[in-house]
Amino acid sequence: MPSNAEAAEIFSLIADLLDVLGEKFKPDAYRRAARSIETLSEDLGRVAARNELRTIPGVGAAIEEKIREYLATGTIPYYERLRREVPPGLAELMRLPGLGPKTARRFWVELGIEGPGELSDAISQGRLLGVKGFGPKKIEQIASALRAATAAPPGGAARLPLEAAFPVAERILRALRAVPGSESIEVAGSFRRRRESVGDLDILATSNTPDAIFDAFSALPDVREVRLRGGTKETVVLANGLQVDLRVVEPDAFGAALQYFTGSKDHNVHLRTIARDRGLKVNEYGVFRGEERVAGRTEEEVYASLGLAWIPPELRENRGEIEAAAKGPLPPLVGPADLTGDLHVHLPSEASAEDIDRLLQEARARHLDYLGIVVAGFGADGRPFALAPAAIARIASARPKGLTVGVAIETDGERSVDLPSGIRADYRVIRPTAAPPGPVAASARGPPALLLAHLGPSPGEPAERVRHWVDRARAEGCALEVGPGPERLDSNGARLAREAGVPIGIPTGVGAAADDPTGPIALGLARRAGTAADEVRVRPPTSSAGSRRPIVSR
DNA sequence: GCCGTTTTCGGCCCGACTGTTTTCAGTCG
Numbered sequence: 001m002p003s004n005a006e007a008a009e010i011f012s013l014i015a016d017l018l019d020v021l022g023e024k025f026k027p028d029a030y031r032r033a034a035r036s037i038e039t040l041s042e043d044l045g046r047v048a049a050r051n052e053l054r055t056i057p058g059v060g061a062a063i064e065e066k067i068r069e070y071l072a073t074g075t076i077p078y079y080e081r082l083r084r085e086v087p088p089g090l091a092e093l094m095r096l097p098g099l100g101p102k103t104a105r106r107f108w109v110e111l112g113i114e115g116p117g118e119l120s121d122a123i124s125q126g127r128l129l130g131v132k133g134f135g136p137k138k139i140e141q142i143a144s145a146l147r148a149a150t151a152a153p154p155g156g157a158a159r160l161p162l163e164a165a166f167p168v169a170e171r172i173l174r175a176l177r178a179v180p181g182s183e184s185i186e187v188a189g190s191f192r193r194r195r196e197s198v199g200d201l202d203i204l205a206t207s208n209t210p211d212a213i214f215d216a217f218s219a220l221p222d223v224r225e226v227r228l229r230g231g232t233k234e235t236v237v238l239a240n241g242l243q244v245d246l247r248v249v250e251p252d253a254f255g256a257a258l259q260y261f262t263g264s265k266d267h268n269v270h271l272r273t274i275a276r277d278r279g280l281k282v283n284e285y286g287v288f289r290g291e292e293r294v295a296g297r298t299e300e301e302v303y304a305s306l307g308l309a310w311i312p313p314e315l316r317e318n319r320g321e322i323e324a325a326a327k328g329p330l331p332p333l334v335g336p337a338d339l340t341g342d343l344h345v346h347l348p349s350e351a352s353a354e355d356i357d358r359l360l361q362e363a364r365a366r367h368l369d370y371l372g373i374v375v376a377g378f379g380a381d382g383r384p385f386a387l388a389p390a391a392i393a394r395i396a397s398a399r400p401k402g403l404t405v406g407v408a409i410e411t412d413g414e415r416s417v418d419l420p421s422g423i424r425a426d427y428r429v430i431r432p433t434a435a436p437p438g439p440v441a442a443s444a445r446g447p448p449a450l451l452l453a454h455l456g457p458s459p460g461e462p463a464e465r466v467r468h469w470v471d472r473a474r475a476e477g478c479a480l481e482v483g484p485g486p487e488r489l490d491s492n493g494a495r496l497a498r499e500a501g502v503p504i505g506i507p508t509g510v511g512a513a514a515d516d517p518t519g520p521i522a523l524g525l526a527r528r529a530g531t532a533a534d535e536v537r538v539r540p541p542t543s544s545a546g547s548r549r550p551i552v553s554r
Numbered sequence: 555g556c557c558g559t560t561t562t563c564g565g566c567c568c569g570a571c572t573g574t575t576t577t578c579a580g581t582c583g
Contacts, residue, residue, distance in 0.1 A: 025555070026556095032556080102580060138574075247570095
């Protein structure tokens with residue numbers, strides 16, 4: 001079964017092999033295509049069937065041809081040929097930190113080394129001593145990288161899911177903001193773009209005492225290794241293997257640096273092309289005309305100097321957002337203030353009536369006008385759960401001013417849920433247990449309003465499966481929920497849902513612990529999908545219309 | 555190999571840091 005993830009992987013490997021062969025620009029071309037395919041919200045097969053492969057950024061005639069070969073046969077002859085030509089072990093060598101294509105190629109051509117094992121042997125036999133360009137430090141660096149690679153599980157450093165990166169980022173920000181003399185401190189990179197997973201953390205700071213910040217950074221409790229430290233940047237590796245970069249810049253360059261280190265790479269390359277055409281130069285210190293800095297303090301300044309409206313970080317993937325920003329301000333993306341309701345609030349089973357009151361207070365303080373609380377149902381483990389009868393009664397009878405409260409049950413779509421007598425559910429949240437599940441049985445009471453799409457744990461989940469959920473949500477007239485975790489849509493899925501006209505539900509995080517990242521992550525993923533501010537409206541059920549069903553509308 | 559209202563050919567982002575060097579190459583993001 002061909003998949004976008006596998007196709008992207010093959011193109012990425014082609015790039016590595018071409019690198020070893022000393023090709024100059026082709027590797028970047030293949031990597032760019034690989035990145036585009038990896039973040040595509042639709043299966044390549046569908047795009048190919050519409051004859052639109054060339055609309056994918058970085059895909060031209062040659063790569064289109066190779067995609068078609070892959071779709072038809074599951075392999076690409078060009079890739080097979082390269083693999084016969086270049087020992088695959090060299091691509092492994094290139095993935096070691098500090099070791100790139102040039103060095104891998106020299107090992108191969110000058111020393112006949114074709115992989116990590118042979119390199120280890122060569123080092124222990126002293127064969128690298130005296131080779132030009134390899135001093136004692138370099139050799140030790142390589143030996144250490146080889147040891148780390150054998151100790152680590154194969155496949156290299158895995159990307160960290162965004163929800164796992166959140167608490168790490170919070171902890172680091174708190175520590176650095178406590179350093180006297182520190183000013184603005186932000187996380188940039190793919191974390192700021194709210195990618196579903198992050199490969200590292202990029203932290204940006206302005207400070208009049210950079211050394212104090214660097215010292216505090218090195219002294220963070222879970223730092224395993226300081227990989228490099230210069231006058232403006234430092235790289236550390238945490239105990240869990242996550243790499244964290246800290247850069248300190250002057251305040252006049254903060255906007256430029258934030259823009260630059262937020263990326264994405266393809267977005268930045270496009271911006272610099274525009275700058276060059278206007279006789280300008282963009283780097284992390286600002287936008288320059290000759291020696292003169294024309295922008296840099298804020299991101300808005302940087303974009304404006306290029307004739308562009310400011311672009312939200314979640315959209316910076318070079319997927320047409322720059323062209324749109326050239327025409328004028330972008331439609332505002334959904335923000336915290338636009339979330340006027342929440343269909344899916346969970347409470348601990350021991351929650352009391354007083355806890356309910358506190359939740360309602362918080363909802364009002366956050367200006368929500370609809371709150372749907374799950375009172376009973378079946379959890380992720382398939383076992384039934386329910387709030388205490390007193391709490392359920394309080395929810396059912398609550399009439400706080402300006403806030404409509406809904407009673408929700410959570411089902412797997414097949415079993416019905418018992419509620420205390422006199423209390424009925426307003427709608428169902430459906431948590432499918434199998435994939436793909438059967439149709440939702442009529443025996444479960446109430447109309448569905450929200451469907452949690454189970455996307456499964458594998459990162460290379462075929463877009464086809466997501467489409468299954470989108471189609472089903474449309475057929476049943478319910479919304480799909482976006483958010484972290486395997487049971488909800490990621491931003492690609494949310495984009496598919498939007499394109500299909502299926503509303504998406506965004507959890508607000510109301511009632512959750514202060515450090516629970518679900519709310520901000522869900523919002524970020526919805527924004528990555530391009531969800532506009534006016535697309536998310538939760539309307540409470542209105543008895544006058546004869547419906548008790550909350551609607552998430554577009 | 556891709557791309558283009560300045561180009562269908564000739565470009566392809568740019569700077570920090572490291573290690574090995576007598577001025578720079580390689581790697582990284």
